[in-house]
Ligand SMILES: Nc1nc2c(c(=O)[nH]1)N[C@H]1C(S)=C(S)[C@@H](COP(=O)(O)OP(=O)(O)OC[C@H]3O[C@@H](n4cnc5c(=O)[nH]c(N)nc54)[C@H](O)[C@@H]3O)O[C@H]1N2
Ligand SMILES: Nc1nc2c(c(=O)[nH]1)N[C@H]1C(S)=C(S)[C@@H](COP(=O)(O)OP(=O)(O)OC[C@H]3O[C@@H](n4cnc5c(=O)[nH]c(N)nc54)[C@H](O)[C@@H]3O)O[C@H]1N2
């Protein structure tokens with residue numbers, strides 16, 4: 084059986100990217116706006132921060148700093164399609180639930196507050212004073228310990244700060260966020276290892292690295308501006324290695340749309356020098372193998388492999404790491420990683436010969452049982468050769484949502500330090516905030532299932548679809564007493580309101596934000612810890628839309644909490660708000676001094692990243708080599724004990740035409756998929772072993788032994804270049820297969836990319 088490689092020969096990026104951008108705006112009926120959008124996206128001076136990914140923006144005044152994927156997200160938001168009272172009035176949740184996800188969002192921008200009451204069973208448009216009054220009435224009647232405040236990572240620093248302040252002042256410590264589903268293990272692992280829970284690289288490092296290892300990431304679809312950086316690196320002679328179960332298109336063939344010669348020839352270059360097709364979840368063993376090779380060579384010729392001075396001066400725990408590596412045996416590492424000893428040694432050899440190496444990763448490492456352990460081996464590998472805190476070197480979790488890192492810096496998370504809470508109280512004298520332990524996203528899901536979370540509020544996102552066990556989470560949201568969503572567009576979670584449900588229309592990144600007659604700017608933080616100003620470019624489609632900071636501040640004001648916080652002033656004057664944020668950051672995050680002035684003068688500024696300066700904020704002041712055993716009790720291993728060779732490991736991944744739960748089309752042009760996202764990519768041998776063929780209709784069932792049946796039906800099998808025993812399907816279509824009862828060690832992140840499943844032919 085041959086595998087389908089899609090549109091063979093066509094590069095990722097290139098003409099396709101230009102066409103994709105044009106189509107995105109044309110589909111919204113606003114083709115002309117593409118020009119303004121390209122001119123302003125990610126530009127620091129007078130521009131706006133693209134609402135797509137969190138890849139760093141170029142410094143200075145680049146002609147262009149945007150990509151196809153960013154333009155899709157922008158067009159989706161800039162659309163002139165609107166949905167208001169005429170759509171919602173009289174509709175029941177069942178009627179809305181009957182519509183497809185695409186159809187819901189394609190209705191356009193939300194333009195009116197909407198109320199749902201179980202008593203009438205219907206939605207209806209209301210005005211803002213009524214919305215605030217209802218929210219205040221509901222929240223006042225609830226026990227704050229039962230109320231969760233979720234944040235997705237698209238908001239601004241200003242909105243995120245107010246969100247956590249309002250939640251804590253109200254009395255709830257429950258601040259789950261999309262990071263809990265995303266890079267939580269990265270932050271946790273890095274904090275323990277190097278004392279800073281953020282990546283240590285900047286965009287300039289891409290210009291100086293000799294080797295860039297891209298592990299568990301598909302930048303061609305999810306961070307195309309990073310593809311441009313890799314492409315430049317490759318062209319100047321750097322080496323790029325990809326570690327991924329899939330040979331993603333961008334690795335083998337990518338053309339920068341700005342390169343006219345390649346554009347005309349419609350041909351790009353192989354950006355990756357090699358792609359190592361690791362087994363799903365095999366990275367921990369692989370990384371141990373790479374380090375074991377280095378150790379063996381070092382023992383043979385001492386002084387050749389490691390940066391001994393760096394290790395002696397800056398680190399602790401090297402002996403335990405060596406002991407751990409010595410205890411590993413090669414056949415076991417080979418079996419677990421799915422890569423031959425030769426290939427693993429090949430990576431080690433290339434790493435050992437590169438003067439400066441960067442290692443970047445994304446969800447391919449975090450959505451796993453041993454995510455923290457794996458990321459700490461990435462860090463160990465970097466530390467062994469002093470590859471942190473010098474030009475062209477470093478560790479870089481490439482963040483997802485455009486301001487997900489900033490939300491965290493603003494304290495919008497359930498785990499914050501006591502120092503942060505102290506600063507909040509000191510900044511607003513008289514304020515008393517909740518200091519209880521808060522629920523993370525997994526905790527909120529448990530709470531929803533057990534009835535201990537009875538109200539759910541969200542600042543953006545699509546929680547009921549993004550969460551594991553999505554169908555059960557949506558049903559649990561309906562059992563809530565109160566739900567409230569601040570959103571730009573209608574999505575499935577909104578169609579499952581609680582007894583009282585509010586949906587509040589907000590401005591997005593691209594909208595001009597006028598408050599009390601003055602144009603406001605917001606700020607965001609990218610994956611390289613750079614904070615920047617962002618100003619919208621178009622007039623909002625409706626006068627009834629409110630900015631996120633204004634909505635949150637008005638809600639808090641209506642609720643009558645924390646009168647010492649000047650909520651209404653903050654709603655109209657974000658600079659005044661930023662002055663207080665600066666105060667709260669004192670002694671916590673260095674770099675926010677003169678926040679407003681820096682934004683006004685330079686448009687952006689870096690936050691101090693201690694690890695990048697080789698200052699390790701760990702208990703001992705040294706960077707830590709941390710080891711973890713290889714486990715035999717993963718959900719996949721347990722399923723194999725019961726179901727033998729039937730078990731496949733499923734990863735749920737993104738297609739080229741989506742942003743998380745927002746699906747733009749049924750196509751994935753980089754993987755040759757057209758018109759149907761309900762596909763499962765499988766190794767040809769695995770298909771044959773099950774008597775299946777490419778194109779067959781199949782059902783997929785989760786093999787987690789927790790008494791719950793999870794199944795999707797009528798998917799299409801695709802024979803694909805994927806390691807044996809591995810399967811891939813798209814998120815969110817396959818999200819119902821992910822068991823909320825299985826979570827990663829340390830950070831309780833869902834195992835979105837490591838589910839044991841069985842596939843079988845659909846019975847007609
Ligand atoms: N256009 C667009 N941009 C986006 C997003 C979007 O949906 N659309 N989403 C944003 C968000 S929130 C995020 S978090 C990022 C997501 O960006 P990515 O992490 O790149 O996205 P995923 O599709 O989830 O896929 C991860 C990659 O990991 C690989 N992988 C899976 N399991 C393993 C494993 O065990 N080992 C290794 N080595 N690799 C593995 C998969 O083959 C796939 O190539 O992108 C952000 N940017
Ligand atoms: N099976 C599976 N599940 C996953 C993943 C996976 O790989 N596989 N990935 C996980 C990851 S990495 C993440 S980050 C989560 C994402 O989970 P979420 O962040 O909860 O989901 P999104 O799809 O990003 O949210 C989209 C919605 O946000 C709203 N929105 C968009 N822009 C704005 C804005 O500017 N302001 C406001 N207030 N609202 C806005 C719109 O209503 C839109 O419908 O999903 C996780 N779920």
Ligand SMILES: [Mo]
Pocket residue numbers: 261264265266483484
């Ligand atoms: Mo994410």
